[in-house]
Amino acid sequence: xxxxxxxxxxxxxxxxxxxxxxxxxxxxxxxxxxxxxxxxxxxxxxxxxxxxxxxxxxxxxxxxxxxxxxxxxxxxxxxxxxxxxxxxxxxxxxxxxxxxxxxxxxxxxxxxxxxxxxxxxxxxxxxxxxxxxxxxxxxxxxxxxxxxxxxxxxxxxxxxxxxxxxxxxxxxxxxxxxxxxxxxxxxxxxxxxxxxxxxxxxxxxxxxxxxxxxxxxxxxxxxxxxxxxxxxxxxxxxxxxxxxxxxxxxxxx
Amino acid sequence: xxxxxxxxxxxxxxxxxxxxxxxxxxxxxxxxxxxxxxxxxxxxxxxxxxxxxxxxxxxxxxxxxxxxxxxxxxxxxxxxxxxxxxxxxxxxxxxxxxxxxxxxxxxxxxxxxxxxxxxxxxxxxxxxxxxxxxxxxxxxxxxxxxxxxxxxxxxxxxxxxxxxxxxxxxxxxxxxxxxxxxxxxxxxxxxxxxxxxxxxxxx
Numbered sequence: 388x389x390x391x392x393x394x395x396x397x398x399x400x401x402x403x404x405x406x407x408x409x410x411x412x413x414x415x416x417x418x419x420x421x422x423x424x425x426x427x428x429x430x431x432x433x434x435x436x437x438x439x440x441x442x443x444x445x446x447x448x449x450x451x452x453x454x455x456x457x458x459x460x461x462x463x464x465x466x467x468x469x470x471x472x473x474x475x476x477x478x479x480x481x482x483x484x485x486x487x488x489x490x491x492x493x494x495x496x497x498x499x500x501x502x503x504x505x506x507x508x509x510x511x512x513x514x515x516x517x518x519x520x521x522x523x524x525x526x527x528x529x530x531x532x533x534x535x536x537x538x539x540x541x542x543x544x545x546x547x548x549x550x551x552x553x554x555x556x557x558x559x560x561x562x563x564x565x566x567x568x569x570x571x572x573x574x575x576x577x578x579x580x581x582x583x584x585x586x587x588x589x590x591x592x593x594x595x596x597x598x599x600x601x602x603x604x605x606x607x608x609x610x611x612x613x614x615x616x617x618x619x620x621x622x623x624x625x626x627x628x629x630x631x632x633x634x635x636x637x638x639x640x
Numbered sequence: 641x642x643x644x645x646x647x648x649x650x651x652x653x654x655x656x657x658x659x660x661x662x663x664x665x666x667x668x669x670x671x672x673x674x675x676x677x678x679x680x681x682x683x684x685x686x687x688x689x690x691x692x693x694x695x696x697x698x699x700x701x702x703x704x705x706x707x708x709x710x711x712x713x714x715x716x717x718x719x720x721x722x723x724x725x726x727x728x729x730x731x732x733x734x735x736x737x738x739x740x741x742x743x744x745x746x747x748x749x750x751x752x753x754x755x756x757x758x759x760x761x762x763x764x765x766x767x768x769x770x771x772x773x774x775x776x777x778x779x780x781x782x783x784x785x786x787x788x789x790x791x792x793x794x795x796x797x798x799x800x801x802x803x804x805x806x807x808x809x810x811x812x813x814x815x816x817x818x819x820x821x822x823x824x825x826x827x828x829x830x831x832x833x834x835x836x837x838x839x840x841x842x843x
Contacts, residue, residue, distance in 0.1 A: 395662055405828060465830055492686025499692070518696040522689040528747055536710075554758070558750075561757045575823050577816055584778075585761040587768040593819050597826025612829050619825055 405619060412614040424613045426600045429591035432571045433470070434602040436545035437477050439569075444482035445544035449474065450534050450559065451498055452550020452574070453527045454491020466575065466597055467550035468494075468501060473601045474547070475505035479514070483542060488523040490530025494550075495522035527553050538562050549573040549596075554582030561586065647837045654835045694718065785812060 415421065426434075440447040451467045471487055478485045487502070489495035499520045506515040523533025535558070538546065546563050548556060552574040560583060563570045570588040574580055575596045583590045594616055600609030633639045653674075660671040697711035705711075721739065728735045762782065769775050788809060795801040 392665075395664075399662060401828075405832065409832065465834060489689075492689035493682045495689035495692070496685040517692055518699075521696065522693050525686070528750055532746075532750060555751075555754045557761055558754050558757045561761065575827065577819050577823065580819075582758065582761075585758070585765050587764075593822035594826030596823075597830050608833070612833070615829055616822075616825055620822075623821065623825070 404622065405615075408619045408622065409611075409615050412611055412618055415614060416611055423606075423610055426602075426609070427591055427595040427598060429571050429573055429589045429595065430470075430599055430601050432569075432589045433474070433547055433573075436547065436569060436571065437474060437601070440478060440483070440485070440544040441481050443544050445542045446483035446540075447474065447478065447485045447544055448534075448537055448546045448568075449485055449487040450530075450546065450548045450550070450552075450556075451487055451489045451494055452548075452552055453530055454489060454494035454551070466599060467573070468497060469599045469605070470547065470549045470573065470601070471498060472501050472505065473599065473604045475502055476508070476604065479505055479509040479511060484514075484516070484519050486519045486537070488521060488530070488534045488537065490522075490524050490527060490533075490550075492522060492525075495520070527555065531555065531559055534559060535562055538566050538568060543568050545569040545571070547571050547573070548583075548588075551576055552579040552583065554578045557582050557586055560588045563588075651835055651837050654831075658835070781812075785809070 436447055439445075449471060451471065471485075474485050487498050489498055499517060502520050503512070503515050506512050524530035537543075538559070543566075546559070546568055548559060548570060549572075552572065553576065556572070556574075556579060560570050560572060564587055570586070572579075572583040572586070572588045573591040573596050574583070580590055580592055584592075598609050598612050598616075600606055630639065657671070657674055660667045660674060664671060694715065697714050700708045700711040701715070724735050724738070730736075762779075765775055765779065788805060795805055
């Protein structure tokens with residue numbers, strides 16, 4: 388264990404504590420009397436867009452963000468893939484299938500696998516078209532530049548931006564607003580959230596982004612995750628208060 | 641079975657990377673090796689994605705789909721970038737200068753446009769979100785921090801003002817940390833769920 392820093396030990400402690408909280412939340416979930424949490428507003432709006440897409444026979448666009456590589460070091464795109472999986476499970480038989488645009492090779496490949504998986508599950512692999520799921524750029528800016536022309540088409544019902552989004556993504560929401568295309572923005576990037584707040588699009592703030600529950604889909608996972616986060620937030624707040632008290636009283640250096 | 645195998649492989653890879661990360665001082669060399677594998681796989685994925693994009697656009701040209709001229713432009717631009725890079729090498733100064741001469745003006749124009757859009761979004765904020773405590777405080781704090789960070793005023797002579805402004809300037813960092821804790825918790829949860837196989841994307 389030589390050479391392991393205090394930070395590593397604290398991280399290990401947090402991981403163990405997190406696993407414990409997950410177990411407690413799972414036990415609490417067995418209590419049916421607890422009222423369920425409402426879905427985050429942004430994800431409810433995605434549900435509305437999905438319904439509109441089915442009813443109007445128009446395509447729902449999805450910007451999957453910058454991707455796993457490059458400057459992005461978050462898990463943001465993992466959540467965008469979950470959102471895509473949910474969207475695809477509901478739009479396989481639409482007149483116009485949902486179309487996704489990725490800003491990274493790995494993200495584009497995984498997203499194609501998800502879409503193929505959705506068609507496979509619906510036993511309609513022959514309807515799968517790789518062109519509905521494309522790489523549009525190799526960086527944040529080129530991804531945006533590739534997505535912008537897609538907004539100009541007349542058969543779009545809405546745009547879902549989910550993943551690692553920079554503040555510059557505001558240009559996409561601005562273009563969509565000009566074309567009167569409803570937008571929902573979901574990102575785990577703090578500066579992206581702040582910039583997108585200035586647009587008219589519903590934005591998922593803070594950890595809401597990591598709790599994708601659209602309509603009835605993913606409810607069990609969402610309820611469990613929300614319970615874990617709430618419990619852990621209480622523990623963390625108590626820990627921070629205790630640390631602040633110890634620091635002020637001179638116990639901690 | 642095939643799905644389960646992929647899931648087990650992903651969970652095992654994630655657990656190994658996590659363990660190597662924790663015991664970095666001891667297992668740093670192995671972590672570098674695993675990360676190199678990840679970079680190679682990501683690079684191959686990029687090639688596959690580019691090939692898929694090209695095949696799609698060649699198909700658009702072949703069937704004469706509406707707007708196929710854009711596909712033609714894309715393939716021409718790709719070949720004009722790819723072939724010289726292949727023959728002259730990506731480190732060739734002439735090649736780099738030529739690519740930069742196209743790429744930099746494009747990126748700068750886009751950034752200029754973004755600056756304008758951001759400014760107009762800040763002005764439109766009240767029309768879009770209405771006059772609320774949140775929007776008003778957002779605007780006041782944006783103006784205040786913009787003014788304080790311009791460096792036009794020097795308060796170093798006055799101890800009280802200087803302390804107050806220092807405390808003020810720390811406020812966005814404190815707010816961002818609050819949000820970051822929430823985001824980090826969310827990311828931790830997603831990571832765990834992926835690791836234990838509760839979020840299998842490729843169903």
